Amino acid sequence: MSTLFPETLIFECETGNYHTFCPISCVAWLYQKVEDSFFLVIGTKTCGYFLQNALGVMIFAEPRYAMAELEEVDVAAKLESYDELKRLCFQIKQDRNPTVIVWIGTCTTEVIQTDLEGIAPTLESEIGIPIVVARANGLDYAFTQGEDTVLAAIAHRYQPSYSQKLNKIETSSAFLNSDDSLLKLNYIRQKTLAKNTIGESQPGTFKFLTKLKQLSQTLFLKITSSFSEQDRLPQKQKEKQKDHQLVLFGSVPNTVSTQLTMELQKQGINVTGWLPSPRYADLPFLGKEVHVCAINPFLSRTATTLLRRQKCSLITAPFPIGPDGTRGWIEKICSVLNLLPHGLEKREADIWKSLEDYLQLVRGKSVFFMGDNLLEICLARFLIRCGMIVYEIGIPYIDKKFQAPELALLEKACQQMNVLFPRLVERPDNYYQVQRIRELQPDLAITGMAHANPLEARGVSTKWSVEFTFAQIHGFTNARDILELVTRPLRRNKALDRLGWTQLVKTNGDI
Numbered sequence: 001m002s003t004l005f006p007e008t009l010i011f012e013c014e015t016g017n018y019h020t021f022c023p024i025s026c027v028a029w030l031y032q033k034v035e036d037s038f039f040l041v042i043g044t045k046t047c048g049y050f051l052q053n054a055l056g057v058m059i060f061a062e063p064r065y066a067m068a069e070l071e072e073v074d075v076a077a078k079l080e081s082y083d084e085l086k087r088l089c090f091q092i093k094q095d096r097n098p099t100v101i102v103w104i105g106t107c108t109t110e111v112i113q114t115d116l117e118g119i120a121p122t123l124e125s126e127i128g129i130p131i132v133v134a135r136a137n138g139l140d141y142a143f144t145q146g147e148d149t150v151l152a153a154i155a156h157r158y159q160p161s162y163s164q165k166l167n168k169i170e171t172s173s174a175f176l177n178s179d180d181s182l183l184k185l186n187y188i189r190q191k192t193l194a195k196n197t198i199g200e201s202q203p204g205t206f207k208f209l210t211k212l213k214q215l216s217q218t219l220f221l222k223i224t225s226s227f228s229e230q231d232r233l234p235q236k237q238k239e240k241q242k243d244h245q246l247v248l249f250g251s252v253p254n255t256v257s258t259q260l261t262m263e264l265q266k267q268g269i270n271v272t273g274w275l276p277s278p279r280y281a282d283l284p285f286l287g288k289e290v291h292v293c294a295i296n297p298f299l300s301r302t303a304t305t306l307l308r309r310q311k312c313s314l315i316t317a318p319f320p321i322g323p324d325g326t327r328g329w330i331e332k333i334c335s336v337l338n339l340l341p342h343g344l345e346k347r348e349a350d351i352w353k354s355l356e357d358y359l360q361l362v363r364g365k366s367v368f369f370m371g372d373n374l375l376e377i378c379l380a381r382f383l384i385r386c387g388m389i390v391y392e393i394g395i396p397y398i399d400k401k402f403q404a405p406e407l408a409l410l411e412k413a414c415q416q417m418n419v420l421f422p423r424l425v426e427r428p429d430n431y432y433q434v435q436r437i438r439e440l441q442p443d444l445a446i447t448g449m450a451h452a453n454p455l456e457a458r459g460v461s462t463k464w465s466v467e468f469t470f471a472q473i474h475g476f477t478n479a480r481d482i483l484e485l486v487t488r489p490l491r492r493n494k495a496l497d498r499l500g501w502t503q504l505v506k507t508n509g510d511i
């Protein structure tokens with residue numbers, strides 16, 4: 001097996017025989033992020049066991065997710081799935097009263113072809129709560145792609161609420177500056193009518209939407225025509241540039257979303273919303289005048305849905321991981337919004353300076369990514385800029401178009417640091433990877449738990465890759481946290497070196 005290093009980026013594809021988490025694990029962080037949601041995983045005991053084990057102590061904290069466990073009768077289609085799901089959803093409504101229920105389809109619903117998308121609309125009108133269907137099954141996706149399927153499903157069914165449309169008309173400077181008094185008069189009449197008809201209903205709720213449907217067709221037509229009226233105004237373009245709308249998508253803890261929002265604010269960019277928002281009822285306005293930008297590399301389906309279905313303008317940029325990525329991300333957003341970035345060079349230099357104590361530990365060290373969470377390219381690019389040598393980047397899936405700016409930044413990092421390009425192995429084979437690790441003897445292997453302890457026992461330092469998914473790694477300030485994670489096994493093994501226990505397996509030096 002050749003382990004020669006390429007001089008350009010080379011993409012390889014192996015058998016896909018690798019360890020990763022099932023994508024249904026995304027409920028663990030999404031139910032915490034969207035506070036008024038409830039996740040119902042429709043699967044078998046296998047899925048239940050996985051969730052129970054992977055999510056650890058979380059299951060004791062009355063989480064807002066549950067399993068709808070399929071029995072043999074369901075699989076044999078002897079029982080009507082509709083009635084069973086209806087019973088469960090009514091129970092969820094009664095016990096937790098969520099604003100949205102997310103059904104997570106699994107391998108079993110996929111194999112027996114349960115028509116979840118077909119059942120959902122009827123059931124949601126019966127229970128009065130929106131139901132989003134996401135097929136986050138282990139047959140098609142890996143780990144973090146679960147979040148992608150959920151966000152894509154939300155983006156797919158999203159319709160701006162009436163109040164959002166009214167706000168949009170109200171806040172549009174083009175509308176307010178319009179000389180068309182008839183248009184203004186029409187708007188006031190429509191708003192009064194809407195208020196009277198809708199009464200005290202909460203915007204964004206299902207009840208609100210149902211009542212909204214009862215409004216006359218003409219009301220909507222008039223509103224739609226008032227949008228297109230604005231679009232025809234000659235000064236519209238100019239206004240758009242000033243009043244840009246930017247929605248960021250990707251689920252991160254609230255502290256991180258605040259940090260990223262503030263970084264953009266420093267450049268004069270106002271983030272108008274996040275997908276997902278902390279409450280489902282507060283989803284941001286989406287539409288053709290809205291720019292959207294991802295913060296994670298595994299969100300390519302969501303990006304496509306926002307682009308094609310909601311007609312948003314997609315900004316493809318490097319991802320805000322590491323100071324170099326964060327700077328590239330902000331610069332790209334600025335360039336699309338016709339703004340000149342300022343102070344970023346100094347900001348990045350200051351962060352690199354503050355990382356010096358960690359950089360001394362990692363410079364010249366080699367790292368091997370076995371690949372399981374799709375964050376690998378960004379992390380590898382950052383580690384190369386830190387002075388490390390990356391032998392291989394294993395990754396479950398690469399959307400080359402979506403990741404193009406990130407791949408370009410990876411190439412730039414290799415050239416800047418004068419190191420050879422790593423191999424990019426899509427759908428890796430863990431067996432072959434272990435052989436390559438034996439050959440290359442990297443200083444650090446970033447891998448899943450299945451291989452971590454066996455490799456440690458054979459003298460290879462490892463870092464558990466899942467930690468990067470749950471740690472706060474985005475933005476300038478969190479670059480230190482990434483290095484804290486990367487250097488921990490190196491520091492620990494250095495401290496234990498004198499004990500002489502580096503090899504714990506008798507294999508004549510072989511792995």
Ligand code: SF4
Pocket residue numbers: 022023024043044046047048050105106107108136137138139
């Ligand atoms: S969805 Fe499929 S891969 Fe995931 S736990 Fe269930 S059976 Fe396993």
